[in-house]
Amino acid sequence: MATLYTHQGQNSRKTWMLMSLFFIIVIALGFVFAQMYHNPNILYIFVVFSIVMNIVGYWYSDKITLSIAGAHPATREKYFDFYTTVENLAITAGLPMPKIYVIEDPAPNAFATGRNKEHAVVAVTTGLLSIMNKTELEGVIAHEMSHIGNRDMLLSTVVVVLVGFISIVSDMMIRGVLFGGRGSSDNRDGNGIFSIIGIVLAILSPILAVLIQLSISRKREYLADASGALLTRYPEGLASALEKISYYGKPMINKSTAIAHLYIANPLGSGRFAKKIGGLFSTHPPIEERIKILRSM
Numbered sequence: 001m002a003t004l005y006t007h008q009g010q011n012s013r014k015t016w017m018l019m020s021l022f023f024i025i026v027i028a029l030g031f032v033f034a035q036m037y038h039n040p041n042i043l044y045i046f047v048v049f050s051i052v053m054n055i056v057g058y059w060y061s062d063k064i065t066l067s068i069a070g071a072h073p074a075t076r077e078k079y080f081d082f083y084t085t086v087e088n089l090a091i092t093a094g095l096p097m098p099k100i101y102v103i104e105d106p107a108p109n110a111f112a113t114g115r116n117k118e119h120a121v122v123a124v125t126t127g128l129l130s131i132m133n134k135t136e137l138e139g140v141i142a143h144e145m146s147h148i149g150n151r152d153m154l155l156s157t158v159v160v161v162l163v164g165f166i167s168i169v170s171d172m173m174i175r176g177v178l179f180g181g182r183g184s185s186d187n188r189d190g191n192g193i194f195s196i197i198g199i200v201l202a203i204l205s206p207i208l209a210v211l212i213q214l215s216i217s218r219k220r221e222y223l224a225d226a227s228g229a230l231l232t233r234y235p236e237g238l239a240s241a242l243e244k245i246s247y248y249g250k251p252m253i254n255k256s257t258a259i260a261h262l263y264i265a266n267p268l269g270s271g272r273f274a275k276k277i278g279g280l281f282s283t284h285p286p287i288e289e290r291i292k293i294l295r296s297m
Helices: 008-037 040-059 061-069 080-093 126-131 134-149 152-179 191-232 235-248 257-262 272-281 287-295
Strands: 071-073 099-103 110-113 121-125
Touching (some): 008 040, 008 152, 040 061, 040 152, 061 121, 080 099, 080 134, 110 134, 110 257, 121 126, 121 134, 134 152, 134 191, 134 235, 152 257
Antiparallel strands (some): 071 099
16 A cells, blocks of 8 residues: 555656656757757757756756746745644654745645755645635645655656756757758758758657656656545545535636646646546546545545
């Protein structure tokens, strides 16, 4: 059975594997770009950028995530129930008290971020705080504390930076091939072949990055649900909270696909169209299935 610390080592290894894969993808793009323009300096630039972005992804991804989400620090005085719930569950879980943030948004949602348990953050929307009772709020916070305990928040947060950077690099390559001129002017030197390879890599790289993002996200939600239920010893609290989130159904006002996989529920909403395509492309498992599992515990 899953415990609060079941997948710590596995998620740490996955983080390093992800960063290594990102490095390889960017180097491959840089190599093709360098061959297209007969300029080895381009490859060196890509190497430096990939190292810098790995460092940024590790050390500053939480700040980038909070900025994208539009979150602000929550004080004990203004958000007493939220603060004390996090404080109590942190003690129960044997984890340091994370920083807490609030997002001004009517859609009920929450996420955890940070590179480790000593630098963790839990953020919730004002919509979630307004509709949850005490046990439901505890269920949601326990879910997020489980992400911290399982160390999968670093893995998911690093994805935000790395996937975004791969998309930017790919877009630069496509623009260079289509509008650069020089890269496609001399087929005899092999530039034509490298231009074709460059376009293929530029198209496939973001797709690969998104597929990695999706595969990481779904399993971690099931694990955090189970771990959170074990933490509170009351699965119905989280099940009821997910039910309320599902009933709301509307997307967040300040939504971003870059950090969608971090939230406890899809911030893009759960309307009919989203449900039809959600099975294949959603960053989250179906809420109905998660509720069913929790209520079977």
